[in-house]
Amino acid sequence: MFRNFKLVPNVIFGRGCFSQLDEIIEKQRQNNDAWVVFVTDDVFRGKTLEKRIPLHEKDLVLWVNVDDEPKTKYVDELTLKVKAYRSSFPCAVIGIGGGSSMDLAKSISLMLTNEGSSTLYQGWDLIKNPAVCHMAVPTLSGTGAEVSRTAVLTGPEKKLGLNSDYTVFDQVVLDPELIKNVPKDQHFYTGMDCYIHCIESLEGTYLNEFSRSYGEKSLELCRQVFMDDHPDKDDKLMMASFFGGMSIAYSQVGACHALSYGLSYVLGTHHGIGCCIVFDYLDEFYPAGVKEFRAMMKKCKIELPRELVKNIEEEQIEKMITVALGLDPLWENCLGKDWKSIMTREKARSLFIQI
Ligand code: NAD
Ligand code: ZN
Secondary structure, three states: OOOOOOOOOEEEEOOOHHHHHHHHHHOOOOOOOOOEEEEEEHHHOOOHHHHHOOOOOOOEEEEEOOOOOOEHHHHHHHHHHHHHHOOOOOOEEEEEEOHHHHHHHHHHHHHOOOOOOHHHHOEEOOOOOOOOOEEEEEOOOOOOOOOOOOOEEEOOOOEEEEEOHHHOOOEEEEOHHHHOOOOHHHHHHHHHHHHHHHHHHHOOOOOOHHHHHHHHHHHHHHHHHHOOOOOOHHHHHHHHHHHHHHHHHOOOOOHHHHHHHHHHHHHOOOHHHHHHHHHOOOOOOOHHHHHHHHHHHHHOOOOOOOOOOOOOOHHHHHHHHHHHHOOHHHHHHHHOOOHHHHOOHHHHHHHHOOO
């Protein structure tokens, strides 16, 4: 069966295009009561970007904190806040921030129209009703959350996204000026998320021409950003993220993402840095990619934390292994149909204990 997946229908790209957001949203404001919620990373509180949010009288700026990556409980609380703000639904939900804020915006827009807790919808195609119109304004590039059909959430039982066609944004606003002040380490970690998406997609058994076309271009852009320090690197990274997301949409990620999910489930390690920490130990699976990753790390003067797993309880390591090995498609993409005979619990343990 071939996947028939939904794409973001509207994309605007260019330095300064954030200024057109008001005009873009205007189409959704169909009556006098129409209002908009701006789900905004609280890192921008009191910053210039706050003043540039095209706020109308009835609109709400919902500041969100992403010190922890999005949890179902947080999504449920935020959705209640939005519901309590006015008796009608907002006409649009705009996510402004990195992958976490974009996923929160996606989740809120879905949970406004779907009854009950977000935990009920962690999985594939469990969402019943279309979301409220939702748009993304990335301020950090690499995750590909701006194009994907998932909103990754950690729930009481699992870390699993709200995967559905309804999750896909209705509009994406790609303004490279918004990523220029990201702190150096964060810029690298999230950028490497994109680099790793490309390697895992291009080296995977699920590869096809659709994924290859996007993956190769994205990889080329990553090299210009992280090896050449290109003067247009913000434009390039923003497109690399978009294309990297398109590449994995029609293939899959691989070993690094599977293991990093285990790590982050148990230790709360954030996605970008978690992928970097794990990737550094995966020479065996992605030799050329890991070599280049190390060169990029050197060039960008990045030091990764070490010995994260060394002193943790046995029970926690077991949990990490269970979470990582539960991601069958990622392993199948990396190692082929016979992956279970290669990536045994013992093999996964031997990788984790080095980290
Ligand atoms: P993030 O959104 O978690 O943000 C990381 C840090 O950067 C935060 O402290 C944030 O406040 C800060 N930040 C964001 N923009 C900034 C800016 N312009 N200037 C200064 N600081 C800024 O980071 P991320 O790596 O973009 O996203 C990671 C999240 O995305 C995880 O929750 C992960 O699960 C999710 N994710 C989702 C998908 C998807 O397809 N939906 C894919 C990959 C990852
Ligand atoms: Zn990723």
